[in-house]
Amino acid sequence: MSPLIQLTDVRKIYNLGEVQVEALKGATLTIDRGEFVALIGPSGSGKSTLMNTLGCLDRPTSGSYLLDGQEIVSMTRDQRAKIRNSKIGFVFQNFNLLNRTSAIENVELPMLYSGGISARVRRMRALEMLDKVGLGDRGHHHSSQLSGGQQQRVAIARALVNTPSILMADEPTGNLDSKTSKEVIELFQKLNQEQTITVILVTHDQAVARNATRKIVLRDGEIAIDTTDTQLAQETLNSSQ
């Protein structure tokens, strides 16, 4: 069986007028199903670019990205949108829920864009998902009426409602206190272990990264180290700072 993610010599060059910035300088990477990966690196290291590329939000300048055996680099915007909808779930630092919209409606949103799911089924699945993240009784609350941790759990429910193969989390605990952070990370671990969802976590927080089984440290647009050893990852990170 082919790996879930196969990245080969992926480069990303941003053209800022006269200056060209090379955010990714040829990243090669393989991630299998069921892994829990942390992308670590200081700001400007290219971890956001890598995450956007892996999340099919952005297209690399060159290289190859096979997701589930499908080449993403040559896809159109609409094709990538479809991949994002069906295979990837996003969780963001600032939750990115639609405001003035209830939790249920937020969770229903990805199903709306998949099409062919009746309103009744959408509602049912949204409620089920909210139940799973422990918010079954908060479905009709608007995001402004929920705490940060609750909002992030709604976002996780939204990310998981289309049963994606990858859960991408960009600094998911960045806006949360340490106790809630721990809960969210535990939820990720549970999802990873019980439902074998591949989790890719972008963070600069060592404490968060420790929970991942595999750590990829980025530095100046290159992969500095790819290890399961927390200690080694930390040393590499520290030496680059």
Place this chain on the structure above:
Amino acid sequence: MRLLDSIRIALRALLKNKMRAILTILGVVIGIASVTTMVSIGQSASMLVQSQFQALGTNVIVIFPGSQRGGGVRQAPVQTLTATDSRAIAEECPAVLASTPLVGASGQVIYGNSNWSPRDMFGVGEDYPLVRNWPLQSGGFFTRREITSNAKVCVIGQTLVAKLFQTANPLNETIRVKNIPFRVIGVLAKKGASMVGDDLDDVLLMPYTTVRKRLQGSSFNSVNAIMVSAKQEDQMVEATDEITQLLLERHGISIGQSADFLVQNTTEIAAILGIVTGSLTMLLAAIAGISLIVGGVGIMNIMLVSVTERTKEIGIRMAIGARGRDILRQFLIEAVILSSIGGIIGVSLGVAMSTAATMLINYSSSGADWPIVVSIPAALGAMGFAAMVGIFFGYYPALRASRLDPIEALRYE
């Protein structure tokens, strides 16, 4: 994504920001309402102008008898027109509304101890009020029967009422013309002065047969003129041609021979009328067009602001799988919903405003009698235009929304 879901999303998005939605709708409402009002009032004014011109006789054609040429010798004018010609014109010319013979008379009119010489004394047919578009204020007009029986009845104008009767009711009173008693059976409505200043209400009308037989003691069947009205102003030329053709035929005049009659119409006045109403319509159409464009630009403006304001939302939707066309559709549907609601409200408001405005004009200036016109084509056109404005002016902002880069959009605060 299904259309129904798109509509639902658009509706939810609109309801989330009611104030913005209401303001956008308001812009459309003002545009559409002003169009409907303007066009309705304009049509009302144009109808008023038209009816007033008609009262002056823009659709009237007069046929005079002419001299007959025979063998190069010009003969004295002969009386060539008859009442039968008049009837034939009314019956056989499709562009003709009505026709009446006209016999001139003059003399003094006596009632009690007052007397007066009317400016116009005519013997006419029963269709005279129709030809002149001149309604009666009271009483009735003489009928075909009274004409065939040379009845001694008459209808008088407002000036005669004032001169002879002062405040008394003239109906069924008897006046004398050349010592012949005439019973007043009707009073004409006030017409005012003609374009050259003649008092049109200084008139006495009698059956043309009575004038011929009793006042003039003539046994001739001829009349002094035939007065004809065309069905529409723009049928004047058509009617003139038809009448000429018919009379040439009836009088047995072949091609090449000169006619024994003269057809005179008021095409010049009709042309002026055409220019007046035409430019009025043009002016109103221009104003209406401008207000619609203003309304449309208003929609575009708010939609553009809305797209910018909702960049983040668009980014979130794109990240979780909305395609460009899903976003385009959502914003387009929003624009169409807003403009359609605005259109419906605008048309209703426009109808109400034009009715109110017309009533106000009639109330505030005495004597004004603007017809209340609700222009259905203008209303329907404005509604259709509203939806089109939504699509047209909503398309650009929607397209911009759909082309956003999801990463940029997500980063937007």
